[in-house]
Amino acid sequence: MTDRTIRALLIEDNPGDAILIREMLRDAGRDSFLLERAERLEAGLELLRREAADVVLLDLSLPDSQGLATLSTVRANHPMLPVVVLTGFDDEETAVRAVREGAQDYLVKGRFDGSLLVRSMRYGIERKRVERALQASEERFRSLVEGLPVGIFIVQNGRIVYQNPEQRKMFGPMPENFEVAAFRDVHPEDTAKFAALCAAVSGNGELALDMDLRFYPYGKSSERVDLRWVHASTCPLRFGEQPSFLVDMVNITRLKEMEHQVILREKLASLGHVAAGIAHEIRNPLSGINIHLSALQKILEEADGMGAEARLQADRVARQIQSASQRIESVIKKVMEFARPTAIRTDLADIGRAIEEAIDFSTVTLRKRGITLDRSRLGPLPKCPADASLITQVIMNLITNAAQALERAEGDRIIGVASEVRDNRIVVCVSDSGPGVPPEIRDKIFDPFYTTRQDGYGIGLSFSRRVVTEHHGALTVDASRWGGAEFRIELPLGNGREPAGK
Numbered sequence: 001m002t003d004r005t006i007r008a009l010l011i012e013d014n015p016g017d018a019i020l021i022r023e024m025l026r027d028a029g030r031d032s033f034l035l036e037r038a039e040r041l042e043a044g045l046e047l048l049r050r051e052a053a054d055v056v057l058l059d060l061s062l063p064d065s066q067g068l069a070t071l072s073t074v075r076a077n078h079p080m081l082p083v084v085v086l087t088g089f090d091d092e093e094t095a096v097r098a099v100r101e102g103a104q105d106y107l108v109k110g111r112f113d114g115s116l117l118v119r120s121m122r123y124g125i126e127r128k129r130v131e132r133a134l135q136a137s138e139e140r141f142r143s144l145v146e147g148l149p150v151g152i153f154i155v156q157n158g159r160i161v162y163q164n165p166e167q168r169k170m171f172g173p174m175p176e177n178f179e180v181a182a183f184r185d186v187h188p189e190d191t192a193k194f195a196a197l198c199a200a201v202s203g204n205g206e207l208a209l210d211m212d213l214r215f216y217p218y219g220k221s222s223e224r225v226d227l228r229w230v231h232a233s234t235c236p237l238r239f240g241e242q243p244s245f246l247v248d249m250v251n252i253t254r255l256k257e258m259e260h261q262v263i264l265r266e267k268l269a270s271l272g273h274v275a276a277g278i279a280h281e282i283r284n285p286l287s288g289i290n291i292h293l294s295a296l297q298k299i300l301e302e303a304d305g306m307g308a309e310a311r312l313q314a315d316r317v318a319r320q321i322q323s324a325s326q327r328i329e330s331v332i333k334k335v336m337e338f339a340r341p342t343a344i345r346t347d348l349a350d351i352g353r354a355i356e357e358a359i360d361f362s363t364v365t366l367r368k369r370g371i372t373l374d375r376s377r378l379g380p381l382p383k384c385p386a387d388a389s390l391i392t393q394v395i396m397n398l399i400t401n402a403a404q405a406l407e408r409a410e411g412d413r414i415i416g417v418a419s420e421v422r423d424n425r426i427v428v429c430v431s432d433s434g435p436g437v438p439p440e441i442r443d444k445i446f447d448p449f450y451t452t453r454q455d456g457y458g459i460g461l462s463f464s465r466r467v468v469t470e471h472h473g474a475l476t477v478d479a480s481r482w483g484g485a486e487f488r489i490e491l492p493l494g495n496g497r498e499p500a501g502k
């Protein structure tokens, strides 16, 4: 800095003071100062616009501006420029306020000499340089923290005093200075873990924690939507000079979903194996029972000396046995179907046609039950790699479920089938105006053998989800626009995209 020429701008209307300062600088700094002067604020600002300066010496009382307003105008136009204020000796109070409002220093006219002036200017420049460097480094760190794909929040005295954007995205909008322990949207099974986290961030528990945690966005637990899985860890730190805790959270929802799918698939595979074995073992004695039953019915028909009442009773018992055996047979059939490994053919399939076939199969049933089919949202679909007959089965399952749900419904009975392409995926929705799926069982209905229907097997949806997942797609449930259920099939289009009908 010492061997560099300092460009200073003096904004001063008094010619006597200006001469004095020029002389001081000449004597004190020899040629290391380049001084320009303006008599009015406007002229000074014009000079600064044309040419940069290292420091401004500013008289606060100018013909076109008075007092602290003079300083604020300069600072508003050049916030990074160091300003040394010059004031009359009777106005030291204003000078002190000027420093408070951003001037680097002040000098009282008639009370400073060359060396004080030079020191003040150099000091002002250096301080501003440090301030700039600090600001740049702060901005660098801020943009780093704000851009991190990891959620970060800082807790002081049990309250959240900072959240980065990723964290805000995970928590959803929540009040300022929120008290961590007042967060009510944790998954019921993780409340103990969350209590440990709250203890940690209020300094009452283990200071550094590490855990997987489930929660809903702020205020959303009653709807049970958008469950998030996060990996959270805590550590103590000082923030704004105060003891605080940093909590970072990585969103692992996708990972957990995939893990769940893998576990479910393994479970299904082994379940399928066992089920197929049992079904096979039951089938043989069952056919034996059926043969013996027909024989028994025949004997009864031909038996003499049996009273009419006794014959009726025996007949009723035989029919009951027969219907029970039919039910066992149909369970076995379903289980065998379910357990059979499905080899997916992934030719380019016309999903639009698969939908039409499923609708065709269901039309008569729907008409008989007084259900209106809404096809108004069926859009054209390109072909995609899929096994069309399996997709038809899935859509039929969904339509059948919807029709069964509508048996319990009052008012209009509507089933809507919709299709569209979105984000390079084929989306097919089957929705109904029935009672809907209560949020608390939305996770369960896709599990094998989960049913709420008396004559249900609980196989339809688990089979359907397995088929869709094997197509690398997704089958999910939500509420429909009529307040009932909406099942959504998403199938990736892949690269073999081709318009329908080719």
Ligand SMILES: Nc1ncnc2c1ncn2[C@@H]1O[C@H](COP(=O)(O)OP(=O)(O)OP(=O)(O)O)[C@@H](O)[C@H]1O
Residues within 6 Å of the ligand: 397, 401, 402, 403, 405, 432, 434, 435, 436, 437, 445, 446, 450, 451, 452, 453, 455, 456, 457, 458, 459, 460, 461, 462, 485
């Ligand atoms: N459209 C719907 N509206 C309301 N609840 C539904 C709907 N579809 C399915 N469910 C719920 O999901 C459960 C599981 O459905 P899933 O199709 O797997 O089995 P199911 O219909 O009971 O028996 P099945 O094996 O004969 O299909 C149903 O018992 C029902 O509680």
Ligand SMILES: [Mg+2]
Residues within 6 Å of the ligand: 397, 400, 401, 456, 459, 460, 461
């Ligand atoms: Mg079903």
